[in-house]
Amino acid sequence: MSRRVWVGCAALVMSLLAPRATAQVTEPDPVVDEVVVRGPEKTRPETVRAYARLGEGDPLTQEDLAKIERRLVATGLFQEVKVGFEPTGPGRVRLILEVEDKASWVVAPTFVLQSDNVGGGVLYAENNLWGRSKKFATAAQVSTAESGIFAGFLDPNLFGLPQLRFSLEGQLRSDRVDEYQPGTGQKRPEVVRRTRMNSASIAGELGFLLFERVRAAAKYRLMSIDAKSPDAREEVTTPVFSLGPAQKDASLRLMVGIDTRQNLHAVMEGLNLEASYELSNPGVGSDFRYERFGLLYRHGLRLVGEHNLVLRGEAVAGVDLPFHQEFVMGGNSLRGFVYRQFRGDTRLSFTAEYHFPLFTVSPLSFRGVAFSDTGVMMWRNLPEDRELRDVNGRVVRSYLPDSRGGLGAATVAQGVGAGLRLYLRNIVLPLVGVDAAYGVNSGEFRFYLVAGVNPS
Template identity: 80%
Template sequence: MSGTMVRGCAALVMALLAPRAVAQDLEPTQVVDEVVVRGPEKTRPETVQAYSRIDVGDALTTEDLTKVERRLVATGLFQEVHVRTEPTTVDRVRVILEVKDKASWVVAPTFALSSDNVGGGVLYAENNLWGRSKKFATAAQVSTAESGLFAGYLDPNLFGLPQLRMSLEGQLRSDRVDEYRGGASQEDPEVVRRTRMNSASIAGELGVMLFERVRAAAKYRLMRVDAKAPDETEEVTEPAFSTGPSQRDASLRLMVGVDTRQNLHAVMEGINIEASYEVSTPDVWSEFRYRRFGLLYRHGLRLVGEHNLVLRGEAAAGMDLPFHQELVMGGNSLRGFVHRQFRGDSRLSFTAEYHFPLFTVRSLAFRGVAFSDTGLMLWRDIPEDGQLRDVNGRVVRGYLPNAQEGLKGATLAQGIGAGLRLYLRNVVLPLVGVDAAYGVNSGEFRFYLVAGVNPS
């Protein structure tokens, strides 16, 4: 009986695999004789070919041509992409890559409008430096909650290899950090302590993509952070962070995961699951000691035509986090609530967004979005005296008097709403969006506007 069952299972497996094997055998395969790039005015032909991942001598099928076209669209460099072949000899072809560049640079105003964070600035961004897809951006912003200068450089095609990615960035920031009375049901959340945090930081990241789906990266960050005394007009005046000389914070972050996402104009497809570990100790030239663990899930599903369901879930936990490295929720990260309203060392969050086309005016696409944001924030461990100290006895976090640890002090909040998104197909222009959100816990409506790139 057991032999019969084994033979039966084997036959079933072969039956399931047979159609696929036959389909693969019947798929016409041709050998690439030549790769020709046509159309780009700025992008260098070798850059276009590098992103196509097609070279002379490669075996090519109809399915491969579709993959090449999607790769080129996903770069964000081109408003139009057409991939076709021309026969050269028997079973050999010339691959034609026809592309039309987007305008690669932009100078634009930036805006931030959300509960407790209003302001704006100016942005310059170049998406295709030297025609090699290198990216540079610099921005200045002044807002009620966070102001500063930002500069960043991204090379997604290091040494001409799309598998290698490097980024560098620097920031000068001045943050007004408000801490609110606990609970998500307040219609007008009460500020109980207000602290000014100034910082300067630089960071670099090196990443590698294997098999177009497995991604690993290492990021090193170095910063100086300085806290001022709390606002004496608020209820709590005990410092949230030591107000002595500025301190050096350095960290090393390691990440590995699966990433098959592609942004095909306004639609995101694919899945991303990644795990990360960040450590700050004297071994990485830091004056702090803390750790942070993270697990991230992102998924884009194309439904009907240009309809797009985008899911995002995250679990994060920190150990001995200082004030300036704590986890936060609220504002654009949890719509329906005040900017950075909730703080903690452990966070669970989930967002679902349904994007759909409304209408198009020439190259400008108007899209709607319906969303739901849910978040759980808590403190796992608070010292008995309410103060977290480093190895030198310096206070790196002074908790609020009413702070509670564990699930009894946890905050579960949800916001739902709808919004509008604008995309320009022929210009590398940052997303413009406006959202109206209803805080289920508080019963309050709040509005959010973001235009351009926020330095944070």
């Protein structure tokens, strides 16, 4: 075949393909002409628009519609969310946000039932103050281990910007702090020293979120702490730290991390990785000197339908921690063991929970949970005289005679079990849960009930 014939065939093929190529050119995404909010009885339309994060003049894709719906559900303000659009002209659309408010406030009793901590109280919470998604809660509780009054305010949408977050909280507390005989194999851990500690604190935090995933925050806390003499009926009566006038503890905490978590009704999805550093010294207005370092991992995975795997791991370490700032494990933080049974200046922990639906009696949902809690607690090193002092020579921690430092003396404990969770879809009601846990080390079963929030 001659070269001229080849060229002619090629030209014919190109002419046949040209119309098809032109037909495959996609139309540009429509542009939002206006954003219309329908349905809310309390939430202000500008609040709904702010959480949508898409406004007039922005292009709209199908992916955007799904993202907006998830953002609105994740606020916790609405029991139903529908996102759609309708054309207003060539290449222009009207974005429609249709929502149904939850009942935003609640007055409810609170309960706590853990080993060595039993009590209850009352809670008032408003989840949508002034229709602008501001949150306020106040609670009073009396229990065997801790009693107090708590009040807190959270603005997750500061100045109408979901990227900015501000919180303010304060509390008055009276704690009965028990220290136990070392060891994880005790069925009934023995209290060695019992100290009453009274405190008052106020804290404020300012945070920001970039690109819906990078989160940073700074928190300042101011506390007055007053320790009483130990209970003379227990084995150790040496004061846990120097008695006298109330002491001032102030700290500055900085945090940065990645946070893509969203609570979609009863299911938590997304990843949270964060690092934190907390400093207390006279430079920030404190009578104490200590530091705390932390790494936190949280991950929620939706498996099948409403099944949810929630993972949590944490590594924290402190330097020269006074007694009231030490790390603790036991109770809801390590199920299967006594409330605050273990203490130290270094802690590793990992929790895995598998949540699954049981049945629903509209609008109440019953969900089961299977869990495993693992913790490692230790003192890295202890002073030879068993007393930690600050720069002024004041004792800020008197350790128990049997306390040991180093990796060889670390406490390793694990608890496994199952529980029940209750959720209300149409009202802002705190989580109600009950757990039965088996302490692998001690062979003991323990039960835990938490309803509402408490001052801790």
